[in-house]
Amino acid sequence: MKAAVVGLGVEGMNAVESLLNHGYEVYASDINFNVELKVDRCLDVDLGFHDFQKIENADVIVLSPGLWNRPVFNKIKSNGKLLSDIITSHRSLFTIGVTGTNGKTTTTMMIASILQKAGMKVLTGGNAGGGFKGYTEVILEAASMDYDILLVEVCDMTLDFCKDNFDFNLVVVTNVGRDHLEFHQSLENYLKSLGKFVEGKRVVLNQETENLGYFKGKADEIHFFTRVPYELNLFGDFNRKNAAAASKAADIVGISNNTIETSLKNFNVLPGRATIIDLPHSQIVVGKTDNADAAAAVFNEADFPVIILGTPRKGEMCRLDIFREASKTNSEIIAIFPGLEDTRDEVRRVLEEENYTGTIHNLDDVKKVVEFALKCSEKYPNVFIGGNGQRKIIEITDSLKEAISAK
Numbered sequence: 001m002k003a004a005v006v007g008l009g010v011e012g013m014n015a016v017e018s019l020l021n022h023g024y025e026v027y028a029s030d031i032n033f034n035v036e037l038k039v040d041r042c043l044d045v046d047l048g049f050h051d052f053q054k055i056e057n058a059d060v061i062v063l064s065p066g067l068w069n070r071p072v073f074n075k076i077k078s079n080g081k082l083l084s085d086i087i088t089s090h091r092s093l094f095t096i097g098v099t100g101t102n103g104k105t106t107t108t109m110m111i112a113s114i115l116q117k118a119g120m121k122v123l124t125g126g127n128a129g130g131g132f133k134g135y136t137e138v139i140l141e142a143a144s145m146d147y148d149i150l151l152v153e154v155c156d157m158t159l160d161f162c163k164d165n166f167d168f169n170l171v172v173v174t175n176v177g178r179d180h181l182e183f184h185q186s187l188e189n190y191l192k193s194l195g196k197f198v199e200g201k202r203v204v205l206n207q208e209t210e211n212l213g214y215f216k217g218k219a220d221e222i223h224f225f226t227r228v229p230y231e232l233n234l235f236g237d238f239n240r241k242n243a244a245a246a247s248k249a250a251d252i253v254g255i256s257n258n259t260i261e262t263s264l265k266n267f268n269v270l271p272g273r274a275t276i277i278d279l280p281h282s283q284i285v286v287g288k289t290d291n292a293d294a295a296a297a298v299f300n301e302a303d304f305p306v307i308i309l310g311t312p313r314k315g316e317m318c319r320l321d322i323f324r325e326a327s328k329t330n331s332e333i334i335a336i337f338p339g340l341e342d343t344r345d346e347v348r349r350v351l352e353e354e355n356y357t358g359t360i361h362n363l364d365d366v367k368k369v370v371e372f373a374l375k376c377s378e379k380y381p382n383v384f385i386g387g388n389g390q391r392k393i394i395e396i397t398d399s400l401k402e403a404i405s406a407k
Helices: 010-021 052-057 071-078 104-117 135-142 156-165 187-197 237-253 257-265 292-299 317-327 344-353 366-377 390-405
Strands: 002-006 025-030 043-047 060-063 094-099 122-126 149-153 170-173 202-206 221-225 275-278 283-286 306-310 333-337 359-362 382-387
Touching: 002 010, 002 052, 010 025, 010 060, 010 135, 025 052, 060 071, 094 104, 094 156, 094 237, 104 122, 104 149, 104 237, 104 257, 122 135, 135 149, 135 156, 156 187, 170 237, 202 237, 221 237, 237 257, 237 292, 275 390, 283 366, 283 390, 292 317, 292 382, 306 317, 306 366, 317 333, 317 344, 333 344, 333 366, 344 359, 366 382, 366 390, 382 390
Parallel strands: 002 025, 002 060, 025 043, 094 149, 094 170, 122 149, 170 202, 202 221, 283 382, 306 333, 306 382, 333 359
Antiparallel strands: 275 283
């Protein structure tokens, strides 16, 4: 079969790979020229324009989430050739969507571990930005074998896309915070999108969520969570909230309390998420905190005299608020390294504008971060490494563990 992928952002690139792996001949296009795709004899690529004749000739079409609301693509959305119109196995599965600002991946995997322990066959995936293989992979995989339940992590920038391409029976909203505001334009717009997304559905909400009015009257049924009352193998009170969200979702599905609690108590940290590395006289906490609310949640857990943060991409103004949060702490040192892009100059200006009185260090790469963190751990009881750049943070975590075990 022939497939067309329109738009080659993160989801589009993943869609191309998934379709090729499932035996499709793929035409892919994007208006940008700076897109790199692996050469494949079954892949035809146009950059700088979309060839609508090739798109119309395809048997199935994947329209990237970033293009979903562009009027120019309305004809594609309504022609009955979208992947989710042609392959519909996923629509018959009981489907749980997990969305929100922070904790989506952890909560999704917590729910998966509970359901699997209960003996269910679970298909888990979705948001490529969260580390999964993308929405296309989920749809294709659902058609490849029998599953009992589908778990989809839904990025807040793909709410409209997911609403139209999946039939959610239950939606978990972990929290609502300040991220991707360049996309949403305002927190109010994000809340409106969420309200539209949960319309007519059963919803699990954080009891502490502000602006609950956006959900009342829209959701068919609302269930609340707070935090689990027991300890976990994870850092931070925020993970007890993630666990409570997972617990409530599993309870609604009909899983026993014993299975839920046992699964959550045995759940271990995911790559890139907050990990505690214990040293003889100190500890290093390392994990992705790529928005202000995620950073604030970590900083509320302990005093960190040393905070080491990866920088965001150029233009991601709301993510500079991470460094404003760091400047409010009592840290003696804030060190910065290129996370997603090297925007250290912008970050330094923010810290200076916030009248941060500690020392600002520039670190060039992962090796320097690891060396600096270990050196600081000899003097200070707590060191935190986070910010932007999940891949680098995973690399830092692995390198720290290797360095410590080699001593």
